[in-house]
Amino acid sequence: MATGRDVAERAGTSTAVVSYVFNNGPRNVSPATRERVLRAAAELNYRPNALARALSAGKTLSVGLIVPDIANPYFGEVSRALETAATARGRLLLIADSAGSEEQELQQLSSFIERRVDGIVLVSVSDDPQLGFVAEAGIPIVALHPLDLDQPASSLTIDYDHAAEEATQHLVGHGYRTIGLLNGPTDSAGSRQHAAGFTRAILRSPGVQASERRSETSRGDAARVALQWLASGDRPRAIYVATDEQAFGVLYAAAELGLHVPDDVAVVGFDGTAHSRYAVPSLSTVQQPIPELATRAIEVLIAAEDAHVHETLPHRFVARRSCGWHAEVAG
């Protein structure tokens, strides 16, 4: 491939000028020279080498993202929103999939450090990820989930605890007397908050019975757990599910068992993926502010102040058919 030197020679100028032209600075170039450079570059099909540029300029203008499963629509939507936000700020987003593996997550963090990304957006598979070595490298991190305050990273989340309480309260309001919680697989900060909010709503409601199960964050495993649960003697009348992805598995299990949602069992999900609206039946859910999370995450990384930021963004409960309403709420 042609280099800046090739272009400079053909245009009868120096590599410095070629750089000035392609970066619109930091020095001015006369229109005639600029014209010659651009012509030569076009003739040679010149593409500046981004690696050399980054090495020399000391910045890569790129942001890394690590998610546990890019095939999960929620993370897909998050990725898409981050790509939009990053592009709007002139950054390239690099997406990596840790495949639910802590080891792979660590490798990808390393890889991002080695590539000198300007910042990292992380959805960790771990409840308490080791981020010290990233901080030592001087690369800011923002997690899109609750994080211990002593971690060397920022976090942006919604208030899981209150959202869980609100959603559970909504089910109580429908008059359901037995309510289940299908939580995530591990004892993480997130799952504790789901449980805390759920429990608070239950305790406040005399006569309401609670039960809890766990499953992996996948349709398949949620379906497996729900098939047993819903076929058992202590089938709950309503279930609050910690992720949409698991809720889809519950809807599937109910249908397989010939149970009607919401008449036999009501379901509420969490995340507010675009798909939740088109579930059968459409899924009531807690809507995460995905575009806002993405925009703010990129902002935080670009600002990269010394202090870490821990912000809570507003969520929204969206009632649809699956919880018992027979008309979608406005919006």
Place this chain on the structure above:
Amino acid sequence: MATGRDVAERAGTSTAVVSYVFNNGPRNVSPATRERVLRAAAELNYRPNALARALSAGKTLSVGLIVPDIANPYFGEVSRALETAATARGRLLLIADSAGSEEQELQQLSSFIERRVDGIVLVSVSDDPQLGFVAEAGIPIVALHPLDLDQPASSLTIDYDHAAEEATQHLVGHGYRTIGLLNGPTDSAGSRQHAAGFTRAILRSPGVQASERRSETSRGDAARVALQWLASGDRPRAIYVATDEQAFGVLYAAAELGLHVPDDVAVVGFDGTAHSRYAVPSLSTVQQPIPELATRAIEVLIAAEDAHVHETLPHRFVARRSCGWHAEVAG
């Protein structure tokens, strides 16, 4: 951040030796020296700069992927499979989302060229993408969809035409006499093959009536189109849908209208996403060989022979509840 020079100084050796240690070659290093280098590196938290390495060594060991919508589960699964395949071959996968925009796709191709990726896996938004400039840059491309043979790129696909015929034939075999095709939005090579196979199966079946609609490749738009179609006087008894994503929209529309799948309307999808199995009801579909496509794509890019490759991989029709079977076929 510490550099190789810092490590060399602390270890009392040269940067060359540091490089030899971290790359396990190309020269041997005595155990004692290696030990000193590793210790110094650990103390300094040294991370080799991948940009400098790539610039110097002339290879980035990275592969770019561009998909039209990372939030679409099919592309999510493809991304995940490619990440696995790339990692297995020691390459880093960079994922970009063109957001359905031809212009953005071109920018991302440019960005990948500038980053000197070793190869690009492309799912284009365009029927006839302009790839000449990528080929001129010496970067091999493999498309995961049909491509004109005069394009300067390889392609890996299944036989859409026969798969469509087979799926339609399956619906005919159920005895359905009115069969619809819900195709993709544009007149692309893919949509032509869907239509060709569909039509062939219909023409071979006397007395079967066909109809066709189009929608965007999204649940939402497919639902919009299907709501009209299924509520109209000429509602087909069965529908062959060009993507799972659109088929989910059709399932939603049927449920909204109080129609039972498959008793009122049968549905067959296309792609074989993991989600298809857990749809309500579980979705009959044409299974793309996602892991095989991914593995082969990375192989083709790494081999990077002069000749372009155009391969057809085997697909598999999977009958589930949505087409009228009431038991899932083995597998």
Place this chain on the structure above:
DNA sequence: CTGAAAGCGCTTACAG
């Protein structure tokens, strides 16, 4: 407005 030159942090023949 333009050019010669140093430097970014590596890798790799080359010489010893």
Place this chain on the structure above:
DNA sequence: CTGAAAGCGCTTACAG
């Protein structure tokens, strides 16, 4: 087994 040095392709003070 090890080191000095050139080079990868850019950017950017510095000097003119």
